[in-house]
Structure formats: structure tokens, C-alpha cells
Amino acid sequence: MKKATEKHQDLPLDWPGDEKINELTSRACGLFIWASTASRFIGHYPASRLETILGGNITATQSPLDELYETTLKSAGIWSAPDLLQDFHKVLSIILSAQRPLTISAIKQLLAVSQCEGSISIVPHLYSVLSYNLDNPTAPVQILHPSFADFLFNVNRSGHVYINKDTSHKDLAIACLKRLCTKGLKRNISNLTLAFQDWKSEDLVEDIAYACLFWVDHVLATVNSSIVLIVPYIEEFLQEHLLHWFEAMSVLEKSRETIRLLDHLLRKIPSSII
Structure with a gap:
């Protein structure tokens, strides 16, 4: 709160006063993350945001942290827009x-x-x-x-x-595969001109590198009932870019991981749907 008064000169030096500081402390229930999140939330618009937090009512089934997260998301407009x-x-x-x-x-x-x-x-x-x-x-x-x-x-x-964890992994698996298939992977991705030229992992942009390393992990984290939605993307990837992926994984110094990942993929996907 002291930092807020230093940043916002229109606030009184003793803002917000001992009574409200004590009320904030009580609502934190000893949780440092509550105090940290509340401070970040209040800092931009101190007077109004402080009243928003102190005006919230915690239900019998709601934790102080849940109430704070709900308050911050509502203030961002996410709850209603x-x-x-x-x-x-x-x-x-x-x-x-x-x-x-x-x-x-x-x-x-x-x-x-x-x-x-x-x-x-x-x-x-x-x-x-x-x-x-x-x-x-x-x-x-x-x-x-x-x-x-x-x-x-x-x-x-x-x-x-609410965010569905299973759906998130399915969507991210598809996003990774689409990124690799859409101007992502190609032959000689590092544009080497000499056979003995050094490969560097920095030659791959972050999202391509991430997709190469983790697309299988996201498929494996997807529930079986959703796997069928990913299969068309996997088929396109394996048919068009398997060797390109091997090369990219070599650039990332993870070439030994490819066989292990493909083995896990084969075990995950029933032969009846691929």
C-alpha cells in the first residue's frame, strides 16, 4: 500500500489506514499468494480496487483465494464479456x-x-x-x-x-502439428551449405522448436475419446514431414528421443483409427 501512495500522489500518505490494512490481512488468511495477487490487483487503481476487494463476500464454500481470483477476473471484464x-x-x-x-x-x-x-x-x-x-x-x-x-x-x-485440461492438451497438440505442417518444417531447415557445418538449436524459432519437442506429449496427455480428432493431423504430419522432424530434432540435439516418442505414440493410438 505504501508503494501505491508513492505511485499515486493523489492518495493520502496514511492511505488506506490501519483499519483497512487489518481487514486485508484478515482476508489473506495467512496466504502469501493472496497478499501478492491482491497487491498487484490494487496497485493500478488503488482506491477503487481496494473497495472492490473489501466489498467482496466469501461464501461458505469458497476459499479466500478463489474469491480473489473471481474478483480479479470480473474486474478484467472476463466474467461478463x-x-x-x-x-x-x-x-x-x-x-x-x-x-x-x-x-x-x-x-x-x-x-x-x-x-x-x-x-x-x-x-x-x-x-x-x-x-x-x-x-x-x-x-x-x-x-x-x-x-x-x-x-x-x-x-x-x-x-x-473453467478450463478443461484434456481439451487444452488436445487443442495444443493440434496447434503444434498445424504449425509444423504450415510453413514450419522443411528439408534442410537450418539452411546448411556444407556437410560439416555446425547445427545450432538457436537456428529454430521458439514455437517450431517447442512444437517439435512436445507435440507427442500433448497427444499422450489427451483423453482417448478425443484422440480421433487429432489423428488426421498426425497422419498428415507423418506422411509429409517425418524426415523433416527427424532433422529438426537433430538440430535440437534430441534425435534419440524420436524413436521413444513414436513408440509412445503408437501405444497411445489404437491401430483401428490410424
């Missing part, structure tokens, strides 16, 4: 299901193959619960605390902002 809610689901599905944190640029590329690139504009609305730096394209976007993922993956806690 269909377009924002749709963008929220698309972007958070990638962020929560990714095997490693991705940058804004990589997320945009994966969204682009699904014709949802504009959805990335939702990120600034979520400054209270995400860690990111829009001015640094190499900085990853990730949730601040695992409790936010727990909240979103539980339909009883998050309601209509």
Missing part, C-alpha cells in the same frame, strides 16, 4: 498446458495457426495473475502461482471460466 472470455480460454489453455513457459511471440504463432492470433491481447488484462513483460519478447508468460491453475482446472471453483 463473451469475446474476452473466448480469448481468455484460448490463451490460458496454452499457458497452463505448455510443457515449458512460452514467450508472447511463440504463443501468438501457435494461436495464429488456429486463426486466433488476436487473442493474445487478453494478456495485459491479467496482470494480477500472470508474469510477463510485453516490452521484452524473450520473456516467458506464466501464471504467478500454481493455485491459479488449480482454480481454473476445477469447474466447481471457477464456474464458466
Whole structure:
């Protein structure tokens, strides 16, 4: 709160006063992540956001953290605006299901193959619960605390902002395969001119590298009932780009992983549907 008064000169020096500080402390219930998230949420619009938090009512079945997450998402407009809610689901599905944190640029590329690139504009609305730096394209976007993922993956806690983990992996598997098949992989992807020229993993852009490394993992994480939806993309990939994938995995120094991944894939997909 002291930082808020330093940033917003119109606030009284003793803002918000001991009584409200004590009420905030009580609502935190000893949870550091509650205090951290609340501070980020309040910081941009201190007076109104403080009243929003203190005016919220925690139900008998709702935890203080769930109430705070619900409050922050409602203030961002996600709870009531269909377009924002749709963008929220698309972007958070990638962020929560990714095997490693991705940058804004990589997320945009994966969204682009699904014709949802504009959805990335939702990120600034979520400054209270995400860690990111829009001015640094190499900085990853990730949730601040695992409790936010727990909240979103539980339909009883998050309601209509709920994100289905199985569907997220299915969608990300398809996005990875489409990215690799759409101006992603090709012969001699690193444009080598000499046989003895060194390969460098940096030769592959982040989203291509991610898709090469983890598309199988996302297929394996998909429930069996949804596998049939991915099969057409897998067939196209294996028919057109299998050797290109082998080359890319060599550039990434993961060539030994290819046989293991394909073996797991074969075990996952019933022979009757491929």
C-alpha cells in the first residue's frame, strides 16, 4: 500500500489506514499468494480496487483465494464479456498446458495457426495473475502461482471460466502439428551449405522448436475419446514431414528421443483409427 501512495500522489500518505490494512490481512488468511495477487490487483487503481476487494463476500464454500481470483477476473471484464472470455480460454489453455513457459511471440504463432492470433491481447488484462513483460519478447508468460491453475482446472471453483485440461492438451497438440505442417518444417531447415557445418538449436524459432519437442506429449496427455480428432493431423504430419522432424530434432540435439516418442505414440493410438 505504501508503494501505491508513492505511485499515486493523489492518495493520502496514511492511505488506506490501519483499519483497512487489518481487514486485508484478515482476508489473506495467512496466504502469501493472496497478499501478492491482491497487491498487484490494487496497485493500478488503488482506491477503487481496494473497495472492490473489501466489498467482496466469501461464501461458505469458497476459499479466500478463489474469491480473489473471481474478483480479479470480473474486474478484467472476463466474467461478463463473451469475446474476452473466448480469448481468455484460448490463451490460458496454452499457458497452463505448455510443457515449458512460452514467450508472447511463440504463443501468438501457435494461436495464429488456429486463426486466433488476436487473442493474445487478453494478456495485459491479467496482470494480477500472470508474469510477463510485453516490452521484452524473450520473456516467458506464466501464471504467478500454481493455485491459479488449480482454480481454473476445477469447474466447481471457477464456474464458466473453467478450463478443461484434456481439451487444452488436445487443442495444443493440434496447434503444434498445424504449425509444423504450415510453413514450419522443411528439408534442410537450418539452411546448411556444407556437410560439416555446425547445427545450432538457436537456428529454430521458439514455437517450431517447442512444437517439435512436445507435440507427442500433448497427444499422450489427451483423453482417448478425443484422440480421433487429432489423428488426421498426425497422419498428415507423418506422411509429409517425418524426415523433416527427424532433422529438426537433430538440430535440437534430441534425435534419440524420436524413436521413444513414436513408440509412445503408437501405444497411445489404437491401430483401428490410424
